[in-house]
Amino acid sequence: MPDAIKRAVYDRDGGRCSYVDDRGNRCPETGFLEFDHIAGFARTHVHDVNAIRLLCRAHNQHAANQLYGRTFMEAVLNRSQ
Numbered sequence: 001m002p003d004a005i006k007r008a009v010y011d012r013d014g015g016r017c018s019y020v021d022d023r024g025n026r027c028p029e030t031g032f033l034e035f036d037h038i039a040g041f042a043r044t045h046v047h048d049v050n051a052i053r054l055l056c057r058a059h060n061q062h063a064a065n066q067l068y069g070r071t072f073m074e075a076v077l078n079r080s081q
């Protein structure tokens with residue numbers, strides 16, 4: 001990922017995890033931040049500031065589980081048809 005895009009995403013999100021929970025509370029984590037491709041980099045292969053967000057390690061894992069977990073389930077369901 002180009003440094004310019006990393007810097008733009010970091011500045012936009014204020015150097016803080018961008019995860020917001022069901023009650024609208026934003027995660028306060030500012031350490032161990034990772035860049036998360038909202039649509040999944042494996043799917044888009046495009047570096048777009050609007051498609052990237054800062055997430056702490058825990059929430060990046062959480063998002064990956066949701067995204068790839070669902071894809072995995074779809075694959076399993078399609079196979080069984």
Ligand SMILES: [Zn+2]
Nearest residue numbers: 017027056059
């Ligand atoms: Zn977080």
